[in-house]
Amino acid sequence: EAWAHKVEPVVDSALWWRANKVLEANRGESRANKGGRPVASPANWISGILDCPACAGKLYLNAGMTPARHSRTGKPRVPKPRTPKLRCGGHAKRRLSCGEFTGIDAQPVIDVVAGMFANDTTEILAFQRVAGNAHELDELHAGLRKIQARLSATEDDDELDTLVAERKTVKARIEGFAIVADRFDYAPTGQTVAQMWNTGDDTLKRGMVRAVKASWGMALAEHDRQWGIAIGTTGQDAPERAMGIVDLGNGLCFRR
Ligand SMILES: [Zn+2]
Known part of the structure; x- marks a missing residue:
């Protein structure tokens, strides 16, 4: 050729x-x-x-x-x-x-x-992101907002108890959250x-x-x-x- x-x-x-x-x-x-x-x-x-x-x-x-x-x-x-x-x-x-x-x-x-x-x-x-957890903190805050919304919407005592316990857990995680930069x-x-x-x-x-x-x-x-x-x-x-x-x-x- x-x-x-x-x-x-x-x-x-x-x-x-x-x-x-x-x-x-x-x-x-x-x-x-x-x-x-x-x-x-x-x-x-x-x-x-x-x-x-x-x-x-x-x-x-x-x-x-x-x-x-x-x-x-x-x-x-x-x-x-x-x-x-x-x-x-x-x-x-x-x-x-x-x-x-x-x-x-x-x-x-x-x-x-x-x-x-x-x-x-x-x-x-x-x-892509290879390190960082700020997005996890965002998710925790979003979860907290959802719990608040459900708390104000329910009249059920058992559900209120469950939601208050959940809120406690999420708040504790947010307080103890150590941010790793993205x-x-x-x-x-x-x-x-x-x-x-x-x-x-x-x-x-x-x-x-x-x-x-x-x-x-x-x-x-x-x-x-x-x-x-x-x-x-x-x-x-x-x-x-x-x-x-x-x-x-x-x-x-x-x-x-
Ligand atoms: Zn030419």
């Missing part, structure tokens, strides 16, 4: 994750979209992600079928599936190709990027990058690819007149940023 599968090992091991709630939100979203949107082609997640090497516009996946038309000989041409290509779609709304980058076969690019994610056993972490950190979700990728839909995959591109850089790079994918094209001039936790917004984070 002529195309070099070069995933440059600039980033060999990295942690990145998505908060659980964002995952849930996305699942809901993709469910809601079913029936509304046309079905995406299998690897549509790559479309609009990579930059055009010539003009820095966006590369879009050009797939689908060839048009049905008559050839010059008059024989009807049956529409055939196109070989998927990544083509320059230019900038923003204009969606005009720069014409300098003529496009490349999409499949090798899709295979390399998908392979990178599908084989990454790095654990997904979620931002601490939040990233903790494993039990899911790996590979698992997330392999079970994810197109929207989720696009989010993962976009996140990696935004934090490490992901670009088409020409090497010995062959195209490859270069990872880690940003951040090299800012190592302190590259080493820390980067919140990419939308719940996506990574650590390297």
